[in-house]
Amino acid sequence: MKKLISITTVFLSLIIAFPVLFSVTLNVPTAAPALTEAETETYEPEEAMTDAETEPETVSETEPGPEETVSETEPRYVTEYGTDAGEDAEKYYDAVTAARTEEKTEPQTEPETEPETEPQTQAEPATEAQTEPETEAKTEPETTAKPPVNGSNGYKGCDAEYIRVYNSQEKKYMNMLLGDYIVCVVAGEMPSRFSVEALKSQAVACRSFTLFRSAKDSCYYASAHGEKGADVCTNSGHCQAYLTYEAALGRWHSKSYTDERFDKIRQAVIETSGIVAAYDGKPIEALYHAASYGYTENYNNNWGGKRPYLIAVETPETLETAHVVSTDTFSSAEVAKILKKYGDPVFPEDKNEWFRLVPNDSGRVGKSDICGIYLTGQQMRGAFGLASQKFTVSYDAEKDEFTFDVRGWGHGVGLSQYGAGIYADMGYTYDQIIKHYYTGVELILWK
Numbered sequence: 001m002k003k004l005i006s007i008t009t010v011f012l013s014l015i016i017a018f019p020v021l022f023s024v025t026l027n028v029p030t031a032a033p034a035l036t037e038a039e040t041e042t043y044e045p046e047e048a049m050t051d052a053e054t055e056p057e058t059v060s061e062t063e064p065g066p067e068e069t070v071s072e073t074e075p076r077y078v079t080e081y082g083t084d085a086g087e088d089a090e091k092y093y094d095a096v097t098a099a100r101t102e103e104k105t106e107p108q109t110e111p112e113t114e115p116e117t118e119p120q121t122q123a124e125p126a127t128e129a130q131t132e133p134e135t136e137a138k139t140e141p142e143t144t145a146k147p148p149v150n151g152s153n154g155y156k157g158c159d160a161e162y163i164r165v166y167n168s169q170e171k172k173y174m175n176m177l178l179g180d181y182i183v184c185v186v187a188g189e190m191p192s193r194f195s196v197e198a199l200k201s202q203a204v205a206c207r208s209f210t211l212f213r214s215a216k217d218s219c220y221y222a223s224a225h226g227e228k229g230a231d232v233c234t235n236s237g238h239c240q241a242y243l244t245y246e247a248a249l250g251r252w253h254s255k256s257y258t259d260e261r262f263d264k265i266r267q268a269v270i271e272t273s274g275i276v277a278a279y280d281g282k283p284i285e286a287l288y289h290a291a292s293y294g295y296t297e298n299y300n301n302n303w304g305g306k307r308p309y310l311i312a313v314e315t316p317e318t319l320e321t322a323h324v325v326s327t328d329t330f331s332s333a334e335v336a337k338i339l340k341k342y343g344d345p346v347f348p349e350d351k352n353e354w355f356r357l358v359p360n361d362s363g364r365v366g367k368s369d370i371c372g373i374y375l376t377g378q379q380m381r382g383a384f385g386l387a388s389q390k391f392t393v394s395y396d397a398e399k400d401e402f403t404f405d406v407r408g409w410g411h412g413v414g415l416s417q418y419g420a421g422i423y424a425d426m427g428y429t430y431d432q433i434i435k436h437y438y439t440g441v442e443l444i445l446w447k
Contacts, residue, residue, distance in 0.1 A: 189206065209240065365380060
């Protein structure tokens, strides 16, 4: 009997203990699966590019000697946008998109891009006189390229002076050091992956352009700078593109990457601090664009008038250079629709006879007769949303399509940003580049 009781006791103990043991077994953690190589990789920001250009953006090509000028935001500028682009890719793509959708109107007188924006570009010159803006006491800069180094941020000459900037996007006024403004403009206009010498040439062009536009005897003074007036604005279609350090942090994905790029841009601005390209002792209208092919463009071909320092010069870009080659296709119905905005076209039966193009002295389209509608190359660029006015047109009867083979990006006047990048990679210094693209200028310290 005792033996039976003992066996029964052991049996009952096992029944009670079993759920506990089972529960413990179910809760034993299992080892997490090892991460794959792809899952452990850290994100590396894309290399900046076009320009644009920014764009209009890649900068390295070939170029004979001095040259360079600000982008028209045409950015500068499509590959700082494109495979070559990274940080500024949006700039050139946005510029190209805007060009294709903008109202086709006759150009005024004012600088595109672009870029490679590409750019990603510069505004085209206007011609009306402006009223003087109100003035107000200068205060510490509201926006800087990076936290100040000291009271003047290491700048000299005019860069250490305050200017009044109208922030077109935020609709507010800012009093800031000219040097800090130039840092933000270079960041917005030229691919930061370009070499320091290329960035220095862009800094000199941007500074010269700013002083020309903000001079009180300039017809551009205060134009589109808000109701209260300002020296310049952040609208790339009127003045120049503008990218702050804070905005770049959000766009370029990495603080270390942004710090590195802005340090390089700031270096370029400080090493050329106060230096401007001058003609007859005054800062020039240093127009620039994303890229050309063969030669840049004469100022008078685009806007009439004269700028003796803005004449066509050789530029080193090749067909392999970012943003130099582009193609646009239109059906005959689309062409007819565009032409009717300019008058009453008469369409020849042979569509190969629709386009009669006359090149100008820089190799771009100077004049055209399209079914009895007469347009300049610059007007055609706007009408068809082309990257440049250097193009040819061919007709495919089978597809009933016209194809525009385009070379270059932007208005083509002044400094070519990609050309400057190539020249810098070839060993040319910023002053050689500037003197190549702006004929007959001298570099002086402006106070």
